[in-house]
Amino acid sequence: MSEDTENLPIGRVSxxxxxxxxxxxxxxxxxxxxxxxxxxxxxxxxxxQADVDWLVLCNRLRASGMPIATIRKFAELIRSGPGxxxxxxxxxxxxxxxxxxxxxxxxxxxxxxxxxxxxxxxxVQDGTAAGLWAxxxxxxxxxxxxxxxR
Amino acid sequence: MSEDTENLPIGRVSxxxxxxxxxxxxxxxxxxxxxxxxxxxxxxxxxxQADVDWLVLCNRLRASGMPIATIRKFAELIRSGPGxxxxxxxxxxxxxxxxxxxxxxxxxxxxxxxxxxxxxxxxVQDGTAAGLWAxxxxxxxxxxxxxxxR
DNA sequence: CTAAAACCTAGAGTGCGCGCTAGGTCAAGG
DNA sequence: CCTTGACCTAGCGCGCACTCTAGGTTTTAG
Numbered sequence: 001m002s003e004d005t006e007n008l009p010i011g012r013v014s015x016x017x018x019x020x021x022x023x024x025x026x027x028x029x030x031x032x033x034x035x036x037x038x039x040x041x042x043x044x045x046x047x048x049q050a051d052v053d054w055l056v057l058c059n060r061l062r063a064s065g066m067p068i069a070t071i072r073k074f075a076e077l078i079r080s081g082p083g084x085x086x087x088x089x090x091x092x093x094x095x096x097x098x099x100x101x102x103x104x105x106x107x108x109x110x111x112x113x114x115x116x117x118x119x120x121x122x123x124v125q126d127g128t129a130a131g132l133w134a135x136x137x138x139x140x141x142x143x144x145x146x147x148x149x150r
Numbered sequence: 151m152s153e154d155t156e157n158l159p160i161g162r163v164s165x166x167x168x169x170x171x172x173x174x175x176x177x178x179x180x181x182x183x184x185x186x187x188x189x190x191x192x193x194x195x196x197x198x199q200a201d202v203d204w205l206v207l208c209n210r211l212r213a214s215g216m217p218i219a220t221i222r223k224f225a226e227l228i229r230s231g232p233g234x235x236x237x238x239x240x241x242x243x244x245x246x247x248x249x250x251x252x253x254x255x256x257x258x259x260x261x262x263x264x265x266x267x268x269x270x271x272x273x274v275q276d277g278t279a280a281g282l283w284a285x286x287x288x289x290x291x292x293x294x295x296x297x298x299x300r
Numbered sequence: 301c302t303a304a305a306a307c308c309t310a311g312a313g314t315g316c317g318c319g320c321t322a323g324g325t326c327a328a329g330g
Numbered sequence: 331c332c333t334t335g336a337c338c339t340a341g342c343g344c345g346c347a348c349t350c351t352a353g354g355t356t357t358t359a360g
Contacts, residue, residue, distance in 0.1 A: 009357090011306065021307085022349055030347095042356045044307055057262070064259035068347065089270040096267055099260050103253055109214035110249050112207070117246055120239040161336065171337085172319055180317095192326045194337055218317070 005049040013047045017055045024055075030068060032058065032075050064099045155199040163197045167205045174205075180218060182208065182225050214249045 014021045028037060028045075034054055037045045061071055070091070077088050122128070164171050178187060178195075184204055187195045211221055220241070227238050272278070 009307075020349075023347085025308090026348060040356085042307080043309090044356070057266075060259045060262045062347090064256055064263065085270060085274050089267065089274055092263060092267045092270060096260065096263050099256055099263065103256050103260070106214055106249055106253050106256070109210045110246065110253070112210045113214065113242060113246050113249065116207075117239065117242045120235060120242060124235050124239055159336075160338095170319080173317080175339090176318060189338095190326085192337085193339090194326070212317095 005052075008047040008049075008052070010045050010047070013052055013055070016052050017059065019055065019059070027055070027058070030072060032068065032071055034075055034078050061095065064095070065102060066095055066098075070095070155202075158197040158199075158202070160195050160197070163202055163205070166202050167209065169205065169209070177205070177208070180222060182218065182221055184225055184228050211245065214245070215252060216245055216248075220245070 008016070010021050010024055013019075013024060017024075019027075024045075027033065033051060035051075037047060037051065040046055058071055061074075062068075074088065074091055077084050077091070158166070160171050160174055163169075163174060167174075169177075174195075177183065183201060185201075187197060187201065190196055208221055211224075212218075224238065224241055227234050227241070
């Protein structure tokens with residue numbers, strides 16, 4: 001009946017998640033699943049839709065820069081059953097902050113890059129040529145560590 | 151007079167840019183500077199403020215995900231003198247698009263993560279416990295490749 | 301029943317962006 | 331002069347997140 005999304009072999013999970021079968025086996029070796037993936041009589045992995053859903057979330061976390069080690073921590077918290085929800089929440093909140101900070105940094109970089117683009121567009125348009133590669137409209141203040149304080 | 155920001159040894163450039171001396175030598179080996187860095191009689195590198203400015207821009211490009219190889223292309227274009235400004239512009243524009251795309255992706259991930267955070271906050275507040283780790287309020291549509299089409 | 305396709309394990313290899321070590325040389329203060 | 335610390339080259343090593351290979355087994359379509 002509902003065997004369309006249940007009892008999935010690794011190839012279907014690969015399709016469903018966009019991950020390679022290598023990556024899926026790697027994830028298992030690294031303990032990133034929420035359970036032991038059961039095997040068929042012949043030793044082949046049999047996934048369920050819930051595993052796919054978890055992988056999809058993992059992909060979001062990875063895409064937003066969470067390292068494998070942190071995903072593993074999160075998976076371990078979930079595997080160790082109820083009772084540690086505050087820890088899980090803290091982990092997610094910290095990552096949320098990291099992502100927001102990354103976005104802010106990228107926005108700042110984007111500003112610098114766009115400034116350069118505009119300069120080059122002007123130059124290409126009317127054939128000027130002067131210090132084109134200069135880093136931005138500023139030359140004397142040597143402070144560039146954390147560009148966007150808030 | 152202006153020897154405060156001119157004739158800089160590698161240590162001062164390291165301070166000024168936040169890069170390690172290893173990274174600065176690596177950059178030179180990889181041909182990422184806009185010129186040959188001159189040496190003192192004893193073979194030590196002597197940088198100018200313009201080199202620091204370029205490095206600061208490089209750091210912005212790196213921080214926004216531009217690989218070393220692309221920075222090298224850009225540096226080569228600049229080194230080969232005027233005449234290829236449209237190429238430089240194209241390179242910068244492409245990177246600008248990449249950065250914008252990355253920001254959009256991160257925003258999408260942030261949305262998913264924040265949803266999870268809210269769910270956990272609710273749960274932690276009133277002691278519920280049901281499918282907490284589920285990827286998002288959706289279970290049946292298996293499409294998650296390029297999350298933010300535009 | 302057979303052949304092809306999918307799957308298995310163990311382990312080695314890859315690309316990036318540096319980091320670090322070894323074994324020295326050079327420059328500035330006392 | 332001598333010490334100290336910054337600097338030099340050459341090149342190996344590392345951490346991450348896979349990716350690929352080799353050699354074999356299982357499943358499935360015809």
